[in-house]
Amino acid sequence: MFTYYLRLALKSIKRNPILSALMITAIGLGIGASMTTVTVNYLMSANPIPHKSEQLFYVQLDSWSQFEPAREPNEPPDQITWTEATNLMQAKQAYRQTAMASTGGVVEPQGQDEKPFMASIRLAFSDFFPMFDAPFLFGSGWPDSSDDNREYVVVISKATNERVFGGENSVGRTIRIVGENFRVVGVLNDWLLVPRFYDVTTGAFDETEEVFMPFYMKQELELSNGGNTNCWKTPEGEGFAAFLQSECVNYQMWVELRNANEKAQYMDFLNNYVNEQKALGRFARPLNNRLSNVMEWMENQEVVADDAQIMMWVSFMFLLVCLLNTIGLLLAKFTGKAAEIGLRRAVGASKTDLFIQHIVETACIGIAGGILGLGLAFLGLEGIKSLYGEFVQNLVGLDITMMASAILLALVSSILAGMYPTWRACNIAPASQLKSQ
């Protein structure tokens, strides 16, 4: 029976090619637009580290001026000072912890062919790699002892390894960065975090860094400040040391806490720490420390752009118009078939038969619209890419889930759209259409 209905459906679609094409196009456009914007939003707000995003916490301490909060209404600054970064690291009160900073430096390959190039550098502690599940191609992160001993060790990205060592296993070899020799201890595999959640204060959709080195190199080599530096108070005195001692925030701090108990304990530790600092004349504001897990922190930093959300809601309204359009057209079409339906009813087809027949027809239109919509979503994402440039390269791309959802959305929405017209069609009295024909 189903194939018979399918044949009838295709026949009916062919009989009214323009009307059918209009419906398929309308559904296709609606689905295409919504899938494009949903994909962008979905990827922007994706959980970059799903299996432990609840155990990783971003640390904020309110070290700001007594006269005003870092951000209205009463937000603590989004980064911490050097003093806090080093004190919290020395206290080692979390299961794992890393303070971080970004900088840049010139890498000088040894060979004659490769020119020196500028590399982005992340300064971090040894816990960085296990905390964020950094994948290694060769070697591993450096041991804890390298942090405190200020050893000249680095982990480099796969691309840097290609560029400097031609892709060979470079563990143990020497690389010259910012004019100093470092020993390579690990080479990362491809590692793309979307968003790059561990430091969203600068660019949430930037690529992961090319070089990772121990945090204290900042002080050791007087490395420049990457990212944002914010000060509510001018550094006292001149020179690099004065900047490190100042109230300027330029560092990020993450801790790994395995359960609510550990989290509560760490919060207590932070509060105690701040109270101690208050006694030293710092932290003029009331206690306002924060521990935000990955998704909370991305929410706080509004990683999903307003424009992307506005576009998503507009595209849903667009889909609504397309569906209303389809309902209207289906209604027109099925009413036009009144004579045929009356005849079929008169020769014995039940209401259920007719209902199924028309739902099959609607579904065919829906699937065709869905496939068209999928194609349009591909085009839409290409369009987004060309409009926004490299910033979104990592953000656009359809995966299987999204493709399946597109077809499903098309199917469900077209069937919903077909419900009322179908119901109307089935309620045509068998005899009414037979008179006078």
Place this chain on the structure above:
Amino acid sequence: MSSNQWEIGPIFRALMRNKVGAILIAIQIAVTMTIVVNSIFIILERAQRIERESGIDEANSFYLTTTGFGTSFDPKSTAIDDLALIRATPGVLDAIQINAIPVSGGGWSMSFQTEPGEEKESEGAAIYMVDEHAINALDLEVIAGENFLPNDVRWRQRSVTDWPDNVLITKVLAESLFADIPYQNVVGKTIYIRQTEPMIVKGIVDKIQAPWVGWDDLEHTVLTPELTEFESNRYYIRALPGQRDAIMPIIEEALASSNKQRIIRNMRTVQETRERSYRGDTAMIKILSTTMVILTIVTGLGIVGLASFSVNRRKKQIGTRRALGASQGSIVRYFMIENFLISTVGVVLGAVLTVGLNMLLVNMFSLNALDWYFVPAGMLVLWIVGQIAVFGPAQKAANIPPALATRTV
């Protein structure tokens, strides 16, 4: 003509007998209007943002960064040599070393106040560290006071935290800091950076934007007379008209070969930088425009589809009316008025939804509130779209021969 001849009563009653189609069209019109009006509003706002002028000669300028490395690299002599080399290159109008580029998104800001001390009113402003060539290189005009002299310019090492004694500020900043006096009189006044450190306003420049296009105080800018002795520094080069693209590779090559202990990177035109900074706005404009057009077409086609269908269904009735003496014009009028009635319901509902969506956008995304005249303009547009869409099917109806009434369909 009396309302009787417009047949509004009969049209309305006929509509009520077949409500669903009409309601669907009305809702489509309403939602379409909501999207179109809000989109146009957003588009106009973005377009205004993009059109703001940076105050510099964007068309002929470009910049690059050089980063030195190696133990024998000397930032100071390199900067002196580089500037001499660039300024002597044919095709270059002028060049400066600068710490940040207008509209680029990255830079340095400080707050300034007119009285020294903590907790005094202050204004944030972007800082460009430049020498006396800046007025010429950036295409600025000193509208009061005077430009820096060569001996005002000092060298700044990386660890230095204090500031020079003289500054140039923009007219807008002068007016923000000293609201009660004309900007010309701000020349010679003392302003305070870092709460207590005095600086004398040596001159007022007409206009130069800060690096951050999303910043409210975009024209709050200060020029300080200093050259930087950093490993990394930027050169901003203004070419003679039309020469920019030709001299970019020449300068890159000349700098690269003059000193092997540095790399040259991020060479970019100011135009490209502007495009990058406003890329989100440009994209939003294009996307919303496309959506608007497609949506209007979809709605228009929906009206065509439903009207054609209703014409087909009423063929016999129309034939009969024609046979009874109705003119072609009155048949066309019938369908146009029918659509007008449906559209009216649509645009009235649309007006409510438009304002509703705008309020939502204002609340959730802190957009601005719609100007009132967008709503009647949107209503008018959708009325017209409806009338255009229905005109084709109405013509078709009018062409139905009166003889049809005598046939069975």
